[in-house]
Amino acid sequence: xxxxxxxxxxxxxxxxxxxxxxxxxxxxxxxxxxxxxxxxxxxxxxxxxxxxxxxxxxxxxxxxxxxxxxxxxxxxxxxxxxxxxxxxxxxxxxxxxxxxxxxxxxxxxxxxxxxxxxxxxxxxxxxxxxxxxxxxxxxxxxxxxxxxxxxxxxxxxxxxxxxxxxxxxxxx
Amino acid sequence: xxxxxxxxxxxxxxxxxxxxxxxxxxxxxxxxxxxxxxxxxxxxxxxxxxxxxxxxxxxxxxxxxxxxx
Numbered sequence: 571x572x573x574x575x576x577x578x579x580x581x582x583x584x585x586x587x588x589x590x591x592x593x594x595x596x597x598x599x600x601x602x603x604x605x606x607x608x609x610x611x612x613x614x615x616x617x618x619x620x621x622x623x624x625x626x627x628x629x630x631x632x633x634x635x636x637x638x639x640x641x642x643x644x645x646x647x648x649x650x651x652x653x654x655x656x657x658x659x660x661x662x663x664x665x666x667x668x669x670x671x672x673x674x675x676x677x678x679x680x681x682x683x684x685x686x687x688x689x690x691x692x693x694x695x696x697x698x699x700x701x702x703x704x705x706x707x708x709x710x711x712x713x714x715x716x717x718x719x720x721x722x723x724x725x726x727x728x729x730x731x732x733x734x735x736x737x738x739x740x741x742x
Numbered sequence: 743x744x745x746x747x748x749x750x751x752x753x754x755x756x757x758x759x760x761x762x763x764x765x766x767x768x769x770x771x772x773x774x775x776x777x778x779x780x781x782x783x784x785x786x787x788x789x790x791x792x793x794x795x796x797x798x799x800x801x802x803x804x805x806x807x808x809x810x811x
Contacts, residue, residue, distance in 0.1 A: 604768035606781050668771035673763065729771075 603672050610669035618660030625652040644703045654714050665721045668729075677726065682719055689715035743779045747802050751795045766790040 593601060603611065629648060633640050642648045664670040671677045692712030699705035752762055759777070763770040766787065775781035776791075783791070788803055795802070 604772050605784055605787060606772040606775060607769060668769060671769075673767060673769040673772075 601672060602674065603669065607667075607669035607672070610667035611664055614660050614663035614667065614669065617663045618656045621659040622652060622656035625655060643706050647703070647706065650707070651710060654710055658714060658717065661718050662721055665718070665725050668725075670722070677722060682722060685715055686719050689713075689719065743805075745777050745779055745802070748791070748795075749777050751797050751802060755795055757795075762791070762794060765794045 629640055629652070639645070640648060642651065661670065689712045692708040692715065696705045696709040696712060699708070752759070757765075759773045760770045763773045766773075767790075768787065772781065772783075776783050788799055792799055792802060
């Protein structure tokens, strides 16, 4: 492990600790989920964790069967891919149980547009880079972000339709 | 089981799901889930809803038919 990697890791952990401490001190209402959402997010986390375990188990059993380490692009990339897939399951379940945005911080157009731009930039970087292995990181992260944004859009459409039919039933 | 009592109490106060959700600090989908019977709220949320709608817990969340059975 190089010295710069060590500094980077420590800086990462410290910055997360600072953010968590600030969030706890300010008690930001925007970040508070309601009780149904907390329950739904627990279910979503469970789904993500089960996905993670199943993927790791599949890789492990495959490695035993083929008697050599399973490598996709570079060693370690498969682990990142599994983490992304598990996170995707967690986020998708949260989105479709209306537990992705807090009641005081609903989905804003600006946020969605920013995320779509970030996703597209990552995909463009993937196309531009020729040799580097990490271009596949850009592809994975870009697809991850765009998939989430697509789900947010689909869920918004479903909610809109459900809202309309609800209004109609109230009018009757 | 649908909570029609909550729906009618809300309508009586001329409040939309969104208005009630904001008043008790939950999402609109949570109020919708309670009305549809998809989610059982905690006692704290029940009390908050009752306070906003000016009714008692019995008025909204007590079902004599269910308890008799």
